[in-house]
Amino acid sequence: MSLLLTGHLHAAESWQAVKDEAKGQTVWFNAWGGDNAVNQYLDWVSGEMKTHYAITLKVVHLSDAADAVKRIQTESSAGRKTHGSVDLLWINGENFRTLKQAGLLKTGWAQTLPNWRYVDKKQPVSTDFAIPTDGAESPWGGAQLTFIADRATLPEPPQTPQALLAFAEDHPGTVTYPRPPDFTGTAFLEQLLLSLTTEPDALTRAPDEASFATVTAPLWAYLDALHPHLWRKGKDFPSSPARMDALLNAGTLRVSMTFNPAHARQKITSGELPDTSYSFGFSSGMMGNVHFVTIPANASASAGAKVVANFLLSPDAQLRKADPAYWGDPSVLDAQTLPDAQRKALRAFMPAQSTAVLPEPHAGWVDALEQEWLRRYGSR
Template sequence: MPTFSRSMLWMTLLAVTPCAFASTQWQQTEQEARGQTVWFNAWGGDPAVNRYLDWASSEVKRDYGVTLKIVRLADAADAVKRIQTEAKAGRTKGGSVDLLWVNGENFRTLKEANLLQTGWAQQLPNWRYVDLQKPVREDFSIPTDGAESPWGSAQLTFIARREQTPQPPQTPQELLTFATAHPGTVTYPRPPDFTATAFLEQLLLTLTQQPDALKQPPDQATFANVTAPLWSYLDKLHPQLWRKGSDFPASPARMDDMLANGTLHLSLTFNPAHASQKVARGELPKDSYSFGFAQGMIGNVHFVAIPANARSAAGAKVVANFLLSPQAQQHKADPAVWGDPTVLDIQKLPHPWPAAQAETAPPVLAEPHAAWVNALEQEWLRRYGTH
């Protein structure tokens, strides 16, 4: 039997202890969570999302003894207001929200007011599978500081039909050329529709000479210069659009209908699985496909967060860890279930990922700072909103 010197023993303990300590800590979290009720506030506007959450509820109840109650919201901002109201009333414990589906402006509002627990997300055991190439440690350029656990990802995606568009445009300039060659068949939703604003941000990211400026809130002194290439581009594009840019569809859903009936050659979505879902349901023609610009398409990650005054924080962490598990992520990514793209790196997983869900997507371009949303929408409305 080999003998160990005291220094070798200490080195061995140092190598092992952090992992063992983390494992023990997590076991304690799971023990504390058992029997807890977690009130999960989530957007409830999609039947597929609701069915997925019902499935997740049954899974965590069976495996962890956690009762997951879903509060289906019309808008995440409603939960944010409730958390703010509780804070103003001095309710520092026993809050009504344990877990919140959140990102973007709502996350920034809560984080800046110190209304979220921080430092926990990267301690989850399933964090080891997360794709660190995705913007999982920042949310609209705001560092998450471990206050959010990634849940799913999304990316601005074009939809076309093979019969109409065998070779899709790969750059903004090619899109302009395409629109000019096929007048009236290209458009985008009317801002402030979320997908419309993402389209404006996509163009700005790839056209501006000052991309670093987009990582900070807009500066009134430089806004005109930073955004000038965007407005110049849209001034050229709009006359080639559907109804010559005098009107815009109210939503991406309307664009899907117009693509299906042949009015448009392109539609837009923020879900890369959207086209395959619609084809499977017979809501888009069978030759419909997704594509993006070669340089990359704007994308983001949606997260779950735990309010600082959560009543069942341990249970919320267990649920967040389950939502990050390969099993839960794979189920969620299935177009027949939800079709929400994974935040995991499929190369890190212990078991193969289904080939049908492993399609290659364009590189993800991180979104500008959250404050750009309102600034771009207001300027767009000033320039084009009265047409």
């Protein structure tokens, strides 16, 4: 028997052992619950796990993944090394860095999932905000900061920060962004920083106190100029992208934003945005990433969590997730690895790439930008 075949048999036996252990387990999946389409998709996943794997998937809907991170940290501080309250967590960026640096995650498991063979390795699936994942995260969706507008009120989109500022000046009260630390609001700050800073190399490393002011000076100058022309004159900000969508649909705003390039198509399908809505980005590129699931080191049902993570990477689950009739979240699979019918179906759901994907700044910039934003604008 060849070494390759022996390796495949061993992997199959190992995975069967994981599935056997997972049977009958209850997996507590902590996930962002701010979108109805996401919640309905996860309800479907729960049904599939029960039917096909005898796993009870309990979805805990979070307003912010940081809430689950704090719970995991608290359990660790209290010495709860096993039987933790979180088995699987939807995460990326700063929250991942926090847990990984504290040694609170299981590592080395993601690439052992059988469905890892379908993953598009050209996407940033091995780093998260410039932090190596070390197999502690399994990808399950792609994302890119994307603006949304209605052709009826904005036929020609502003494709640079300067054009967006000029549009806001000419149409006061029709532009805004979610209040940081909302994920998309902070992403907008990072996008502007990527576009405006004169020292882009500094963003590949954690910020340091000596250079922070210089690197970020163009961002604050831009926001100082922009804020007086925003919705409510920059003295109040929408709490979420969903609130911005509602304001766009009502005609109050002319621009919304999302971290899902297929979001507009999904909201048109559901009737939550006008049929004339469209997506756009800055011509120089828009920040993008991959979002992941991770397993805390003290998880109560780590075997079940791995089976769920593997299912989330299955062609069936990824196709359903990519379908705007259900969610419209971009896939992390390489269509070339799929059978013909599934390959064609997945390609049909792939959003047209209208602008280049820019890598995110190092995860350390998230908290630094949020704190400085709150200091400058949070009390207004």
